[in-house]
Amino acid sequence: MSASPSHFQQKMQNPLKSLGLGKKIGDFLNNTKFLNRSLSWYLTGWRAGIFWGLVALFLPQLLSLSSNFLDPTYFAPNVLLLDAILCGIYVMLALGLNIVVGYAGLLDLGYVAFFVIGSYTVAFATSGIIRNIHSQVVTIPAISFWAAIPLAALIAGFMGVLLGAPTLRLRGDYLAIVTLGFGEIVPIVIKDVPFFYGALGFQVPPAPVINTPFGQVDFGNPLDFSAFYYLTLAVIILIVMFNILLRNSSIGRAWIAIREDELAASASGVNLVRIKLMAFGLGAAIGGIGGVFNGVMTSSISYDQFSFQVSISVLIMIVLGGIGSIPGVILGAILLRFIDVYVISTISTMLQTNIALANPANPFHFLVSFNLNTTKFLIFGLILLLMIILRPQGIVPNKRRQLELQGVGLAPEELSVVGEIEREESGASAPPDSVEGLGDI
């Protein structure tokens, strides 16, 4: 693999080296390839694929081992597994939004709307309870959880197309504001339209029990989430495979074409509206599937769980991990959930239980009453802003996207570099048998 010209430029502009501060430190700080190469090596390619695939496959067993060294009152294996499932739901959302933002280059700021639609679809469809226009309860024939998944995907995808059809003809930034509004409006409509049970919330029936030749499998068992974990994992793998197939299809190439140069793509015969609608609809459908899992997992849904913050969190996951890169967005989702669930709550507990801080004379006493939920979103906002300014390609960059975001005009020789990298990676990566480890084919 030959070094890209941008890499040479970075070496030429190494300020520390010219200051005589030593080659090693300078290279370490300036050579982004160090970070790209080694981190990508750990996260993409066939070795990483096998390793992370095994980790994902045996996660329930690994977590039950953890009770040997973690205090099970705080870190019960089953609760950790629940966190992993919720994280998996965000991985689904990130993969779905990645189609819209990463592949097609459209900014969707109301992705939570499709999440809501999925959650409420599974709630209504599997319980069979809805309300008519006079707020009276009406029962409809309930369908099974398994049928609810494609149904939710279908409805969410349809809503996506419905929303996208008038706005996708316009410039990308209008889409951003329309989706922003849509994400705000959907929870309001749910709250105020009696059909949706409004502010009362809605109980979602648990996932079903199925009989297999090997015995009963209970997906809704709250004492052992491992069956549901494997279900989530299987769906994530399917979504990842779907993403890869899409990206390598003619549709995927059309997405990349419109992302890089809409005019040229249109001139080459790409139907812009159709191909954008496809990205928007498919992204929405995956958001709907995420919503189904969320609905079943949280068992009680209400409008206030679906705020603008969810849309932005998913966007931050993508930007953090690497726009357009499948291992990147998976890593971004896991990382942000980890920061959210463990790091920030740990800091919160540490501040609240710190004896020195409890003293009102301590100048940092105010930290005790810090609203960590707000601080969390402040931190998330800073992550988003700093990443997009300083490292827009994300932690695990997609090569083509990286060159684009660095503002490198794709000169012919650079294009050949991209092709080379992509060929090399596709040659080396593992067959799609794992979640985290899929190479950026």
Added chain:
Amino acid sequence: MIVLASTSSGIFIQTMVNGITLGAVYALVALGYTIVYGIVELINFAHGDVFMWSTAITLVVLNSMHVSTAVYGFTLIGLLLLMIVIGAVVSGTLNVVIERLAYRPLRKAPRLAPLIAAIGVSFILENIAELWLGASGISYPDFFPNGGIVLGDVTIQYIDVVVVVLTVGLMYGLNMLVRSTKMGKAMRATAQDPEAAALMGVDINQTISFAFLVGGVLAGVAGVFYSLVIPVYAYNVGFELGLIAFTAAVLGGIGNITGAMAGGFLIGVIKALATNYLPNGSDLSDAVVFAILVLVLALRPSGLLGQQVPDKV
């Protein structure tokens, strides 16, 4: 915003009057969107939060001055002007700083990057305000005396008159600024073609900063007006108001100053009517505004006053 009228036609006209007052606020915020979009073609998502920061800072200043009741005469004029200046300075500075730190480094990046940065800035501004003043609403010291011109069933509050007159005056000033000053010429030139303008000796960075300054100043003034009309501070007011004002800018034709003004008043009236006449109106009126946004974008994306190729700034 009290509907005092008793007859149905009175209620209707009173709602219209209230709508026009709020519409003036929307128009001022919409002008900020339109000017910035006209020049750098960026939806400044943080604009609503820049507006909110004006309400926050003037709230804190008023509280530190121990103003809690209505004041009269020259004190009123002085206090009103002082608050307008403080709001304008705070929001203007904030907008310029945001441009310098977040948008300028991304000017050559793909379109998606500055948009995402704008969302990040909006998020940060909102959460800093929430950390600082808390998440619950705070009542704003309503120093403007109640009372107004009574026309039969309808009362036109003095504050309504002040807000509308000052807003129209500001718009006239802005029009003059863009049309007949050197800076205005530079703004129009940059909007048309930044590179060509730079070759003609226009300082692009300075011009863009100035556009952000003007937008911020107008949002700051709008913040003071809004707080006097609806005297409650909330950290998240900017989000919703930003969306409404952006709709106003699109409705009027984005990049068009008169259009933003007309759109603001129109949206104000429509929203007030929806709030008053729809069940759960205060929530659903947002849905109505959103529906207008989608309809305008679908049917006439250039807006009411915009031409097919909008006359930028």
